[in-house]
Amino acid sequence: MATLLQPDAVFEPSAVLGQQALLGNISRAVLPITTKAVRMSLKSVFINRIRELGKGEIQVISVVTDGVSTEPIQLCSEVYQKVKRRTALPIGPGGITLYRTQADGKIPPFLDYRILVIELDEDTRQAGDLLDQVRQDSQFQSFRDSLLQVTTFTAPQISLIAAATDFTLNIIAKLLKANKDDQLFLLRGSFDNAFDDLGVGFGEMSQGNSNVTVKYQVEAV
Secondary structure, eight states: OOOSSOOSEEEOTHHHHHHHHHTTSSOOBOOOTTOOOEEEEEEEEEEOOOSSTTTOOEEEEEEEEOSSSSSSEEEEEEEEOSOOTTEEOOOOTTOEEEEEOOSTTOOOSEEEEEEEEEEOOSOHHHHHTHHHHHHHOHHHHHHHHHHHTOOOOSHHHHHHHHHHHHHHHHHHHHHHTOOTTTEEEEEEEEEETTTBGGGGGGOSEEEEOSSEEEEEEEEEO
16 A cells, blocks of 8 residues: 655564574464563653744654454554654653454454654644544544454455555554654564564553654563
């Protein structure tokens, strides 16, 4: 699917780990069957550069899709005002939960996610109801309904999960009238429990560019 915003960083370790595991070079990393849920949390966002000095209205948006939860496409949006360059956003010591499994102890075989940091042009009050507008979109609802019908996780289902994430991000970009100039950082990522234990083994991960550095983590809970 064509995306309106292009990622600044891509982290999809299962693509490499899967090949190495099939060759017998490494062992597969799978979460224990006793794991009840996983949580992805945003630990910190450091703003190194912004476009408009003195304005600094920043929005952090995430889309995480799993195909097993009661809400298979989970959204999060936070707005920060008067952000100065070379400062950390006031996220707090506990971080922000971007995703948590909602499937009665069923662990998703696959996670697909996007983390977007943008500088706002529109009034922040308009940005506040962004997620409601996304959820009300008929095509978003169609993707959601299709994901709720997923029972196996082969290539077509994984492609559907990724397509749902990309489509949701496209809706967000259109609603915010976002473009490359507004985009400070976009991370595209995915984890596969068959090879990388849904990212749990990586601990706290850091991704960024010259504008922004984000730190996030997936934990078994």
